[in-house]
Amino acid sequence: MNIPRTELPRVVVIGGGFAGLNLVKKLKKLPIQLVMLNKHNYHTFQPLLYQVSTSGIEPDSIVYPLRMFIKRQQNFYFRLADVEHINPKTQTITADIGDLHYDYVIINTGTRTNFFGNHEIQKYAMPMKTIPQALNLRSLILQNFEKSTIAITEEDKKFLLNFVIVGAGPTGVELAGAIAEFKHNVLPLDFPDLDPELMQIHILEGAPRVLPPMSEKSSEKSADALRALGVDIHTNTIVTDYDGEVVKTKDGKTFKTRTVIWSAGVIGNLIEGFPEDCYNPRNKRYYVDEYNKVKGFENVFALGDIAQMNCEDYPNGHPQVAQPAIQQAMNLSKNFPKILNGKNNLKPFKYVDKGSMATIGRNKAVADIGKLKLSGFFAWLVWMFIHLMALVGFRNRLVVFLNWVYNYANFNKASRLIIRRFSVSERKVRTDAEL
Ligand SMILES: Cc1cc2nc3c(=O)[nH]c(=O)nc-3n(C[C@H](O)[C@H](O)[C@H](O)COP(=O)(O)OP(=O)(O)OC[C@H]3O[C@@H](n4cnc5c(N)ncnc54)[C@H](O)[C@@H]3O)c2cc1C
Secondary structure, three states, rough: OOOOOOOOOEEEEEOOOOOHHHHHHHHOOOOOOEEEOOOOOOEOHHHHHHHHHOOOOHHHHHHHEHHHHHOOOOEEEEEOEEEEEEOOOOOOOOOOOOOEEEOOOEEEEEEEOOOOOHHHHHHEOOOEHHHHHHHHHHHHHHHHHHHHHOOOOOOHHHHEEEEEEEEOOOHHHHHHHHHHHHHHHHHHHOOOOOHHHEEEEEEEEOOOOOOOOHHHHHHHHHHHHHHHOEEEEEEEEEEEEEOEEEEEEEEOOOEEEEEEEEEEEEEEEEOOOHHHHEEOOOEEEEEHHHHHHHHOOOOOOEEEHHEEEOOOOOOOOOOOOOOHHHHHHHHHHHHHHHHOOOOOOOOOOOOOOOEEEEEEEEEOEEEEEEEEEEOHHHHHHHHHHHHHHOOOOOOHHHHHHHHHHHHHHHOOOOOOOOOOOOOOOOOOHHHOOOO
């Protein structure tokens, strides 16, 4: 990888998501050779991906170039690399660009969409975990509208204008709300020759209610808000098949649609090479101790979504959201000087739950903050403020804020652009999109 060997210990950070980014910001000052490997040259702010998919904001405003963190810093190297394998015996990382020896390695590779082994669904449903995937979805939604203008029969139009979202967690709920707003605000303006009533939005959830990780009150409020926007909610509904035309469920329902958006679960981006007892085979998360050390290793760490730290409060690991990733990175960065000096008095990780929230479109959001359950306009303002502040980079905050103001004032979604056509049948596009 063309990185010189120096006398400094080499610390390799794999993944530039919430955990990796916050970690390198803190480790930069230590007497180490710091190397970051990531398969994109940018950090992605995943919570706003759904707004990219639904033409609300441009992709550039939710990503941040990882090389911006180097800023003339000696001993800090970034390499655009897809890590394939780690050999813990020889302490070697193998990536598509070559091999690298490490003294310490910190794995922050996050998760990818989990299709639960159903290859047919994986082939045809749309995931939304990365910028390329969000752009594919944006193209597909807009192409459907364009195609429906030339479709002859009402049945064909309905097929193109029927959107099925699988999974009613925060991502599914936010997407459903944003697509419903498209129907009400954009379709009548841009496509006056299309009857908006032909467009349907279904959200399918295996649990008995939407937003299962949130409180019942927030769940009810968000279900009411979705229904008010015309979204059809199907709970206790498990999808068993999708062949590109018809969605089938376990209880015998069928939905004819060209567009299925899959937000029903994630699985760890595990890197090969570790013994099998180091990770959970079901969700592919590394088992880590309270200092984020991977089971059985002193110089291998895992943080964020890819780490499973079983503890009393979280017997199955912490929730796979941004805060555990950020907080684990902070804790490890504080412990790292001690680790380098061989000291044992490390601080164990303790998660501080700052709450969870979801927005269901204009003026509507729900938030569970401790015992406080917020909903409606105030929760929406809180949601916007927190997401703006969490975005990386002042430019991104400003651009997203201006976009939101513009969209709010005009009931509009400014980025209705098909930059690159998407075809579900073109396998090559799908492979690229998975990157
Ligand atoms: C659509 C969506 C909406 C979300 N909304 C919210 C929300 O509102 N609030 C919230 O708290 N959380 C939300 N989350 C979850 C949150 O984004 C994750 O919990 C968080 O990103 C986890 O951080 P991480 O650093 O562990 O992983 P990630 O942020 O996923 O970062 C992993 C990084 O590793 C890189 N990588 C992966 N494999 C390799 C490899 N083999 N080689 C090199 N690099 C690799 C990836 O490119 C990526 O940069 C959302 C997630 C999604 C997908």
